Amino acid sequence: xxxxxxxxxxxxxxxxxxxxxxxxxxxxxxxxxxxxxxxxxxxxxxxxxxxxxxxxxxxxxxxxxxxxxxxxxxxxxxxxxxxxxxxxxxxxxxxxxxxxxxxxxxxxxxxxxxxxxxxxxxxxxxxxxxxxxxxxxxxxxxxxxxxxxxxxxxxxxxxxxxxxxxxxxxxxxxxxxxxxxx
Amino acid sequence: xxxxxxxxxxxxxxxxxxxxxxxxxxxxxxxxxxxxxxxxxxxxxxxxxxxxxxxxxxxxxxxxxxxxxxxxxxxxxxxxxxxxxxxxxxxxxxxxxxxxxxxxxxxxxxxxxxxxxxxxxxxxxxxxxxxxxxxxxxxxxxxxxxxxxxxxxxxxxxxxxxxxxxxxxxxxxxxxxxxxxxxxxxxxxxxxxxxxxxxxxxxxxxxxxxxxxxxxxxxxxxxxxxxxxxxxxxxxxxxxxxxxxxxxxxxxxxxx
Numbered sequence: 001x002x003x004x005x006x007x008x009x010x011x012x013x014x015x016x017x018x019x020x021x022x023x024x025x026x027x028x029x030x031x032x033x034x035x036x037x038x039x040x041x042x043x044x045x046x047x048x049x050x051x052x053x054x055x056x057x058x059x060x061x062x063x064x065x066x067x068x069x070x071x072x073x074x075x076x077x078x079x080x081x082x083x084x085x086x087x088x089x090x091x092x093x094x095x096x097x098x099x100x101x102x103x104x105x106x107x108x109x110x111x112x113x114x115x116x117x118x119x120x121x122x123x124x125x126x127x128x129x130x131x132x133x134x135x136x137x138x139x140x141x142x143x144x145x146x147x148x149x150x151x152x153x154x155x156x157x158x159x160x161x162x163x164x165x166x167x168x169x170x171x172x173x174x175x176x177x178x179x180x181x182x
Numbered sequence: 183x184x185x186x187x188x189x190x191x192x193x194x195x196x197x198x199x200x201x202x203x204x205x206x207x208x209x210x211x212x213x214x215x216x217x218x219x220x221x222x223x224x225x226x227x228x229x230x231x232x233x234x235x236x237x238x239x240x241x242x243x244x245x246x247x248x249x250x251x252x253x254x255x256x257x258x259x260x261x262x263x264x265x266x267x268x269x270x271x272x273x274x275x276x277x278x279x280x281x282x283x284x285x286x287x288x289x290x291x292x293x294x295x296x297x298x299x300x301x302x303x304x305x306x307x308x309x310x311x312x313x314x315x316x317x318x319x320x321x322x323x324x325x326x327x328x329x330x331x332x333x334x335x336x337x338x339x340x341x342x343x344x345x346x347x348x349x350x351x352x353x354x355x356x357x358x359x360x361x362x363x364x365x366x367x368x369x370x371x372x373x374x375x376x377x378x379x380x381x382x383x384x385x386x387x388x389x390x391x392x393x394x395x396x397x398x399x400x401x402x403x404x405x406x407x408x409x410x411x412x413x414x415x416x417x418x419x420x421x422x423x424x425x426x427x428x429x430x431x432x433x434x435x436x437x438x
Contacts, residue, residue: 026238060359
C-alpha cells in the first residue's frame with residue numbers, strides 16, 4: 001500500500017479526503033441544523049481542506065477533515081451572531097450527575113428516523129456534537145476530545161448528559177405516541 | 183462488581199472504552215443482572231437510533247464541490263498551506279508560487295509515503311492500542327461476532343478466524359485509519375501479550391509471510407493473500423509471530 005501517491009494534487013486529495021464526504025456533510029448538517037447551510041459549509045470546508053492539504057501529515061484523514069468542518073461551521077456561526085457565543089461558556093462538568101441510561105424507561109425501539117432526528121436536534125450543540133461523533137462516526141473518547149478540543153472527562157460527561165436527554169425526549173415521545181415536535 | 187459500579191462504567195463499556203479486565207467484569211455482571219443488562223440494551227437501542235439519523239450528502243453535492251475545487255486549484259495552490267489567508271494572490275504570482283509549492287509538496291509526499299511510513303504508522307497504532315484505552319471496539323472471542331461488526335465500518339470484509347486452538351485466542355477487533363484508509367485491526371492474545379493484525383485490500387498478488395525489520399522493538403510480519411494485505415505486529419518472539427501468521431493464513435485457506 002502506498003498511502004499518499006505523488007500524483008496530481010487534486011487526485012491525491014480526492015483519494016484521501018473525499019471518502020469522508022458523507023461524514024463531513026453529516027457533521028455540518030447536525031451543527032448547522034439545515035441542508036442549505038450544511039451544503040455551504042461542506043463546500044467551504046472542502047476548499048479549506050484542499051488549501052491546507054499540504055499541511056496534512058498523514059494519520060487519520062477523517063479526523064483531520066472533520067476538524068476543519070467543525071472550525072468552518074463555528075467561525076460561520078460566530079460571523080452570523082456577532083457577540084453571541086455559539087456554545088454557552090461551560091463550566092467543566094467532570095462530576096457526573098446521575099444521567100445513566102435508565103433501564104425502566106423503554107424507548108426508541110420503534111422510533112422512526114424523523115422522530116429521532118427531531119429529538120437529537122433538541123439537544124444543546126455540545127451534547128449533539130459529541131453524540132454525532134460517537135454514535136454516528138464511532139470515534140473513541142480520545143478522538144472526540146482531540147477533534148472538539150476538550151478533555152476526555154468532558155467528552156464523557158457530554159455524552160452521558162446527551163444520551164440521558166435523548167432518552168428522556170424519546171421516552172416522552174413514545175408515551176404520547178410519537179407526534180414529531182416541530 | 184455490583185450494580186453501582188456497573189452503571190458507572192456501562193456507557194464506557196458499551197463504547198468499547200474499558201480495559202480488558204474491567205470489560206470482562208462488566209460482562210460477567212451483565213450475565214447475572216437483568217436490570218443492568220436492560221440498561222445496556224437501552225444504550226444499544228440509543229446507539230442504533232442515533233446512527234439511523236445519519237444524513238448522507240445530497241446527490242450531486244460531491245460533484246459540484248469537486249468542480250469548484252478544480253476551478254480553484256491554481257489559486258488554492260498558491261496559498262501557503264498552514265495559515266488561513268482569505269486573499270488570493272494575483273495570477274502571475276500564483277503560478278510561480280504554485281510551482282514552488284508543488285515542488286515542496288512533492289518532497290514532503292515522497293518523504294512521507296512509502297513502506298517506512300506505513301511500518302511506522304502500523305507500529306504507532308499498535309503502541310497506541312496498548313497504552314490507550316482503545317485496544318478494541320468489539321470485544322469478543324467469537325469470529326461470528328467480530329466479522330459482522332466490521333460491516334458498515336469498512337468498505338471490505340476482512341477474514342476473521344479464531345485461533346484459540348493454535349494458542350492465539352481472538353480478543354476482538356477495531357477499525358483503524360492508516361495511510362489514509364480504513365483498515366481492520368484484529369486483536370489476538372499470546373500469553374498476556376497482544377498481537378495486532380491489520381488487514382486491508384490490495385490489488386497486488388499473493389506473497390508469502392515475510393519478516394520486516396523490527397520497529398522500535400516490535401516484530402512485524404507481512405503477507406498478502408486473496409486480495410488482502412496482512413501486517414501482524416507484536417512484542418512476542420518473531421518465530422511465534424510467524425507461527426501466528428501461518429496459522430491465520432491456513433485457517434483462511436481451509437475455510438474457503
